[in-house]
Amino acid sequence: MKAIGVNGSPRKKWNTATLLEKAIEGAAIEGAKTEMFHLYDLNYKGCISCFACKTKDGKSYGKCEVKDELTGVLKKVNEADVIILGSPIYFGSITGEMRSFMERLFFPLLTYTDPSGSLLSRKVRTAFIYTLGASEEMARERGFDKPIVANEMWMKMIFGASETLCSYDTTQFEDYSKVYAPRFDPAKKAKVREEVFPIDCEKAFKMGAGLVRELR
């Protein structure tokens, strides 16, 4: 059993990466072999519409033919039993790097049938962890939940199942006194960091463990 975490944040030790680590730890406790990839370490692009993955009887049917630093990661993710993605919300959606990764992972697996289908025949469990600077209320008011709902829909369509975990009101800066960001109340951020973030970490851990258990 293999569980893979994919970090779509440029930061390897902050909110998104921490929650992903917890989820992966949870998977490991249940006996999965685990691995984490940081997308910002890699040079790659999104889908280039070559359609090699859709070409009938082609050697790359169902697989992304583009060769770059994402190729090896895609191979491993495609073979994994548990796939846990993580991204901060940037301007109301996931980061560009996560988006490009998803295009390369999802498009080859998605069939242009009516209704849409998936080439995946194995049982896979997936989840997506999002971190947001906004509160849950503000996120909803500004429509940040829309791409989150859409991603869950695509992941369910392609992989058969997917869970979503959102961590709101995250601490963005190491030291709020050093940046110009009057919108944020450092005391409130510190309180959320101390009281809510650990709960989110626990949820991530349980989610990772649960995904592995579901496959037994």
Ligand SMILES: Cc1cc2nc3c(=O)[nH]c(=O)nc-3n(C[C@H](O)[C@H](O)[C@H](O)COP(=O)(O)O)c2cc1C
């Ligand atoms: C370029 C940029 C854009 C952002 N846009 C949003 C946004 O639209 N909504 C939001 O809630 N947070 C936004 N944030 C805050 C991040 O989503 C939040 O701090 C997140 O937890 C950062 O993840 P990290 O700690 O893993 O880097 C933005 C941050 C950056 C750097």
